[in-house]
Amino acid sequence: MFNPKLFENHNVVVTGASRGIGLEVARQFLDCGARVAVHIGRSADRALPDFLLTAVEDRRAFLIAADFATSAGTRQLADKVLGNFERVHVLVNNAGTMIGRFPADALTDEQYEAIVQLNQTSVVEVTRALLPALRAAQGAAIVNTVSISALTGGSPGSAVYSASKAFVATYSKALARELAPDGIRVNCVSPGTIETDFHQRYSSPEKLEQTRKSIPLQRLGTAEDCAPTYLFLAAPLLSGYITGQVLEINGGQLIC
Ligand SMILES: NC(=O)c1ccc[n+]([C@@H]2O[C@H](COP(=O)([O-])OP(=O)(O)OC[C@H]3O[C@@H](n4cnc5c(N)ncnc54)[C@H](OP(=O)(O)O)[C@@H]3O)[C@@H](O)[C@H]2O)c1
Known part of the structure; x- marks a missing residue:
């Protein structure tokens, strides 16, 4: 299924790859020959799948x-990436989560700031820090994870999260124009309702079943459904004339 040489000699950075969509994206880049800086989330102390341990052993x-809860965390990530990679061919900004469901009138300043820092500011910070290395790669690609909720507004309690994803979508479109002269393409993947830990935390089984029935393809998505689109948007061979776009991966949940 995968071309084991598609990303040979390419340096790839994937954030939020401890689990869910990011982990599968990292796995598929590895299968296609890339060297991957895998951001394993907030904690170094976690069980990791065998394929990742083997890839680490094989260098x-x-x-x-x-932890992207503060700017120190994004700086730490960028420093480690730049300590290993002189050039970055692909940056996938994927780390993010709702943090919680917060009714508009009860949202505290701390909650607001935490959602924005993680889902919005961290993308700007990581991108800014890695830009010289992306430019140096000559023909790099940035792929940012947004959300169907950036278009729909999401479900109750997710207003700031949904708006932060809309920020990233618009930021990506602006960057696509700004960075085109550097040969850098910028696109987004916008997942619908994907079965990862994300919904274990924020959606009841009843809500998920209701959503499933409303989806034309009659099922929720998986990380495996999403990951190939990241590789597609990252590969100049496959998508060299695509920039500034948002690709919706949602089984037809939103058709407009
Ligand atoms: N699942 C969906 O239906 C869906 C729909 C639309 C968009 N998305 C977006 O898709 C992306 C991946 O989500 P997922 O479904 O794969 O969720 P997930 O399984 O919860 O994974 C989220 C990833 O983000 C990392 N992360 C969370 N908080 C962090 C923090 N403070 N600092 C650093 N890393 C942090 C997590 O690391 P830890 O392991 O340390 O928590 C994990 O690697 C997110 O941006 C999410 O908003 C998901």
């Missing part, structure tokens, strides 16, 4: 733990 992957 095809290295692991970085960093």
